Amino acid sequence: MTKPSCPACTLEDVLSHSDHWECATCGHEWPKAAAPEAARVVKDAHGNVLADGDTVALIKDLKVGGGSQVLKQGTKAKNIRLVDGDHEIDCRIDGSAMALKACFVKKA
Numbered sequence: 480m481t482k483p484s485c486p487a488c489t490l491e492d493v494l495s496h497s498d499h500w501e502c503a504t505c506g507h508e509w510p511k512a513a514a515p516e517a518a519r520v521v522k523d524a525h526g527n528v529l530a531d532g533d534t535v536a537l538i539k540d541l542k543v544g545g546g547s548q549v550l551k552q553g554t555k556a557k558n559i560r561l562v563d564g565d566h567e568i569d570c571r572i573d574g575s576a577m578a579l580k581a582c583f584v585k586k587a
């Protein structure tokens with residue numbers, strides 16, 4: 480989270496507390512705004528917007544599980560679920576739960 484500037488004095492020496500900001504310069508305190516519920520857009524390698532329930536295919540071989548297993552290019556994952564985090568796609572491939580990066584798949 481980037482620090483905001485103080486709404487009272489506009490200076491940027493702002494202290495972060497768990498649920499509010501405090502301006503170190505003038506002492507003004509204000510609540511941290513809840514993260515806006517902006518619809519998260521996850522796009523595949525070609526810029527197509529992905530949605531829950533889509534089927535995607537890998538565009539390259541991917542090592543998983545520390546490299547002990549390789550998912551081949553073209554492997555499909557059905558009924559994906561979009562999640563927050565570094566790997567945006569939760570899915571099952573061959574019965575195993577997988578987390579994939581959207582940049583390595585294309586909508587099938």
Ligand SMILES: [Zn+2]
Pocket residue numbers: 485486487488489490502503504505506507
């Ligand atoms: Zn201030």
